[in-house]
Amino acid sequence: MPERQFIEQEVQIARYRLLEREVTDPLAACLLHAIVEELEAVLRRDREIGQSSSEV
Template identity: 80%
Template sequence: MTERQLTEQECQIARYRHLEREVTDPLAACLLHGIVEDLEAELRRARPDWHGPRD
């Protein structure tokens, strides 16, 4: 992945995390959580020094 793609991946993770916090349907929250976990795992493989969101 290029640096730009990695940055876009981080932004996508942040958007899905925000949706996960805002959603009221438990199934939707669970699905969003799974998406976030998959995206973070992919990002960790591409950038081993990445340790999570910078909140």
């Protein structure tokens, strides 16, 4: 995956984090937190895959 896509994913995560801090509804905050965790996990996985494929 190109570095540009990693940066776009990081920007998306940052936007969700900001929304999570600004929201006042507890359910919405919980859902946003879950979204952030999932996006971070996907980003870590994609980076690991990218690093392992570049080592070959």
